[in-house]
Amino acid sequence: MKVGKSGFVACICFLLMYGSCLGRFVVEKNSLRVTSPDNLKDVYECAIGNFGVPQYGGTLTGAVLYPKSNQKACQSFDSSLKSKPAGGLPLFVLLDRGECYFTLKAWNAQNAGAAAILVADDRQEPLITMDMPEEENAHADYLQNITIPSALISMSLGNSIKKALNKGDMVNIKLDWTEALPHPDERVEYEFWTNSNDECGAKCDSQINFVKEFKGAAQILEKKGYTQFTPRYITWYCPEAFTLSKQCKSQCINHGRYCAPDPEQDFSKGYDGKDVVVQNLRQACFYKVANETGKPWLWWDYVTDFSIRCPMKDKKYTKECADEVIKSLGVDLKKIDECVGNTEANVDNSVLKAEQEAQIGKGSRGDVTILPTLVINSRQYRGKLAKQAVLKAICSGFEETTEPAVCLSDEIQTNECLDNNGGCWMDKTANITACRDTFRGKVCECPTVQGVKFVGDGYKHCEASGELRCEVNNGGCWKSTQLGRTYSACIDDHTKGCKCPPGFKGDGVKSCEDVNECKDKTACQCPSCKCKNTWGSYECTCSGNLLYMREHDTCISKDGKSEVSWGFVWVIILGLAVAGAAGYAFYTYRVRTYMDSEIRAIMAQYMPLDNQAEIEVHGTRGNV
Template sequence: MRENSWFLICMWVLLVGNCLGRFVVEKNSLKVTSPESIKGVYECAIGNFGVPQYGGTLVGTVVYPKANQGACKSFDDFDISFKSKPGGLPTFLLVDRGDCFFTLKAWNAQKAGAAAILVADSKDEPLITMDTPEEENANAEYLQNITIPSALISKSLGDSLKKALNGGEMVNMNLDWRESLPHPDERVEYEFWTNSNDECGPKCDSQIEFVKNFKGAAQILEQKGYTMFTPHYITWYCPEAFILSKQCKSQCINHGRYCAPDPEQDFSKGYDGKDVVVQNLRQACLFKVANESGKPWLWWDYVTDFAIRCPMKEKKYNKECADKVIQALGVDLNKVDNCIGDTEADVDNPVLKAEQDAQIGKGSRGDVTILPTLVINNRQYRGKLDRGAVLKAICAGFQETTEPAICLTEDIQTNECLENNGGCWQDKSANITACRDTFRGRVCECPLVNGVKFSGDGYTHCEASAALRCEINNGGCWRETQEGRTYSACIDDHSHGCKCPYGFRGDGVKSCEDVDECKEKLACQCPGCKCRNTWGSYECSCSGGSLYMREHDTCISKNVKTEVSWGSVWVIILGLVAAGAGGYAIYKYRIRRYMDSEIRAIMAQYMPLDNQPNNVHHPDI
């Protein structure tokens, strides 16, 4: 009795903390498209089970059953099916709140063929989050098999839908999750609030299974820089009046500052809550050390390996087993131990203190009170803890067109470009399209192909705009190969035109026809020339063994002698010799005259010459 009272006190402390805090109900929009009387957009609360279609939409028609309106019993008992007919819209089943768990309603709706379930509130109040049953009722096998999305709607909207349906009107609506998660940029930041306890029933089992299944995708996303992941651990403190009690000492560390519930909820056997807190702290410290070494993804390896090698059932949930796992991963064990510190000291542990602070909601994110919980881009994820569902939600957190390839695989989303090319431009002959698949749908934008940028509106036309445009589908121009020759009408420059090459005529786009140069007398017009047309050109020959010179459009004889007679050679040589001798004689003559004039001028300064008078005056020297 005392042990149960202690457990209730601990839970009371947790609940008081939650009441003083702020719990945010995560919502998506619901758009009623018909009838006209209730057409509009409404809010609905996302259930914390099933698979919400984060980043997408779901269109369906609403049905309110005439029997089993609370969906607490199987619809097979009433011979009712909600499977959509071929070509028809999926069925959204509207049910009343009350009498059984939300999850049971969803399970019965899913088995009957409904695509989604809408639970109408029974009273006028703010929307709440529909969650799975408490621990003592969480053993139902169907809980992990619910896959349809669920939403809680207000009583007033539920009444309006019922009224329209009872009046014979068809009610169509669109469930929209596209803005349920922020998607500001090309990186997603997400947190996983978890614990190391493996004895808490189906929730712990599904949590461990999720970590194992999601590890591969998480590590790839982290290693390539697409995501930034941080694990967190929920703890609470013991009331001051009970710090010295036996129960507090067994469930808390650091003198009641950090506590966790007993794993088996039995204080007389097995592991205690403080064992869980210490292991939570060890996992948080391992992440801290691994993150500082640039390998934060090792956390996934550690948690997976620890769950396999050190389970509580085998009495291996201890430091010795944990240390072996840490060493096997190559993480510095001393740094991890230093991070953990003294768990018996009456002081704050900086790591766990930071965890308690982080539990309090900031901005648009509310307090973390549900365990386990994923927080994606500062918004709490609601839905089944499943690899595909969580990956879909993370992909919804990327800015459109920046999501990694894993987000565009068939098991994550539908490729809208496969149907009618998404309504975008395409060139089927070159297999080029402006449709670009994204997680939220598709965008029509002219592509970049082999370095060639296409420009246009992306819907009605795209045109290659670079100099290399002829490399892509020949620039949309005519091109043909015959007789081993290829001709193209594409002009590979900035004119972006199509012009038939020399020897052809036509529009250059659909066709270019060979020009018969012979018939049209465009070539080979010289006397004695014979013309033969070829594809794209012509061949010209000459009669009488002559050679045709295409550049001059003329014929020359093949028999022209190229030898030069020796007589001609000697005439040329003698002519060159004579010219050289004459040039030399002229050169010698001019030099001689020049020298004579210079000598005579010098001698005239010192002695009279015969042809000069004797009274020539000479200056003094």
């Protein structure tokens, strides 16, 4: 591909910084699974294009079509490709690399009905990132309207797919982005590598439009602690031997330590690269001060307002204009000026030095070489810089089931729980379900309802557990009310399971049947008793002038006579009374004897008793 002026300048700047144009650029990839035909079934790697909308966190399955003509898609297709056989699946168009920009291939295929494009490489080499064209060759009227995902595949895989299609085989492919970005925990950390320059063509326009559109969502996510956002700025440095050159003086600050390309690519007019570096530094310092006061989200307001009030084309790209924006947002201007420091001094600036260090890739991230670039959980985002596309990517960075509600909205993804409850367990009576919608799809997980945890496999079985289990759907147990009386098979303790209450029998879950105590002869067994079964209990009555005692299952006379020998009862009562009196007398005697002995011992210490001889006490005499 051709390298335009800005690309050339960027390369020159990297040459100054690294000594070569070969920064450690990482190609971001997703997986591609061929599901048919059988001889091609396997998982392959493909490179994500830096345009369109990759389905981060999701998958897309389609049938592949290789057009008979216009196979590089450098011209519009004469007719729609939708009419081509695709087995009812979305259409993936296989295209050849070469002759025109990747973006033009995607645009022509999208207009012809393609759901995604696969670009087959035309040489044996490692996969590369398909990027947008340089600004002077870009067509802004279509670049930002590409919405389908794209993938670059190896030449060998492309040839294998073409061969299968020529044989008449249907080639079905599943593009999978579920692991394209890491999702380790419940917070997403992301960086936006940006630039304050607003005169760099279509990319600058799309960048500031993105900031304006995404500001609201970004601030909500940041305020609620779902994300940790950091703005970043690329700078380069001049080798020491060139710090006094016209180019370095116009593009760099702090004696060549921090540089940016000239906005107009002309050193003799307009703003210089050093003006861009200073404004980049001021934006970075604004974030630093706002973050220290607990309001990092104000950065989005500052950048948005600065682009509107202080554009280069109106000659307002100045410190004075920036200061007015800072004052309007209530951020300490003095601290920001201290952070910016003296840009003419031959010293390091701590903020820009940290930016240069962060620019060099660590681990799997790679160097940041494209502006603008979004880095999500230390992985570079690829695709269209638009609100919905970026929000979708950020949502894919949350650990499953921890994503905020905005990630589950209809604009971001579909709710798989709406279709047959996602195949999960559900209690239709209480409207409780184990299906939980997540960004990557549904999970079958027994829920927690009103503080009560349900346990089970989530697919066929869930039941309430814990101390309050009976308060939610009666713990899934049987419960019924008749004639103002309610019985439940749920035991309100830490156990789980259901047990029919006394007076009932059954499984305790679906049913509990009344036990007929009268028929089973488990109640009212006394000779004069008459038994009547009731729901959950029974009633006993006695014939004649008798009163039924339920605890003894017997009848007694209302006037004191009963079928039980009351003489025997009185013998027991008298026996207990005698035993009590004897015990009391023994207790009294023992206490009196003990007290007498204690009193006598005390008295003996103070006076001799009549029956006790005087005791001679021998002492010692001290020396006089």
